[in-house]
Amino acid sequence: MTSRTPDHSTASLRELAENRSLPAHQVMDQDTLAWIAGNRPEASAAPPTLPHPxxxxxxxxxxxxxxxLVDSIHGIRHNARVSLLAGLLAQEYGLDRDHTAALCAAAAVHDCRRHDDRDDLGHGQQAAAWFTRSQHDVTTRLGRELPPDLVAQAASAIGLHDVPYADFTPQQNLAYRRAPHLIDLLKAADCLDRYRLPLTRWWPDTSHLRIVIPAWLHPVAFDLVLRSEQARLSGASNHRALIHASQILNPRQ
Structure with missing residues (x-):
């Protein structure tokens, strides 16, 4: 396998973040990943036995x-990890099969229509509009069609994932009341994948959420970042890096 070299030439994401000079497009590098690995959160609970993958x-x-952005910190690996974390949260909160599929589909595309790795205001709404137009492509890859009402709920979750609850407009509050579980769980899953970011003050802050994240999920989210990012830096494809990372949930896989 061929190692991939981020296009930061001299400075790591960690250094750039400390200097407030992060570029518009940000790719993980070995120095930043080593720093992340050295700041592992304490594991306060072991993962439970999952009823199904x-x-x-x-x-x-x-x-x-x-x-x-395909290979950036908001790219394929981030969206896929959020999809996996959303699936874990769906089990924790007892979502049925169809709602779980809708949530995981929303998670997999929530950042796909970004144009840069900074704030990119409105990217959630852009992704929601794209998902509404392209949901057949997404559900085909998922291997499961979604009923129209769940397509609409998934689009609402995508469109609101980047909007703080306190900033919801009356129309957005109405959309929230129609799909609270999908919106809450997508926001939580997205929050959990913030361990990939190069400053600890940007790491998960659950005070911004409306649900409780089980303690065991934090170290799982952290290890998903470490394993998938290291595998990719070592030359694995995105898909193989993600499969490698997901094996922490089923070591015998």
């Missing part, structure tokens, strides 16, 4: 609005 939908490269 969680869903993980890996987005296609063609779903991204900006090709440079």
């Amino acid at each position: 969680p869903l993980m939908l890996v987005p296609d490269v063609t779903w991204f609005a900006e090709p440079r």
Whole structure:
């Protein structure tokens, strides 16, 4: 396998973040990943035995609005990890099969229409509109069709994932009341994958959420980042890196 070299030439994401000079397009590098590994959160609970493997939908490269983001910190691996974490949260909160599929589909595309790795205001709404137009492609990859009402709920979750609850408009509050579980769980899954970011103050802050994340999920989310990012830096494809990372949930896989 061929190692991949991020296009940061001299400075790591960690250094760039400390200097407040992060570029528009940000790719994981070995120095930043080593720093992340050295700041492991304490594991306060062991993962439970899962009744069945969680869903993980890996987005296609063609779903991204900006090709440079495919391999970035908001790219394929981030979206797929959020899909997996959403599947775990769906089991924790007892979602049925169809709602779980809708949640995982929303998670897999929530950042696909970004144009950069900064704030990119409105990218959630752009992704929601794209999902509504392209949901057949997404559900085909998922291997499960969604009823129209769940397509609409998934689109609402995508469109609101980047909007703080306190900033919801009356119309957004109405959309929230129609799909609270999908919106809450997508926000939580997205939050859990923040261990990939190069400053600890950007790591998961559950005070911004409306659900409780089980303690065992934090170290799982952390290890999913470490294993998938290290595998990719070592030359694995995105898909193989994600499969490798997901084996922490089923070591015999």
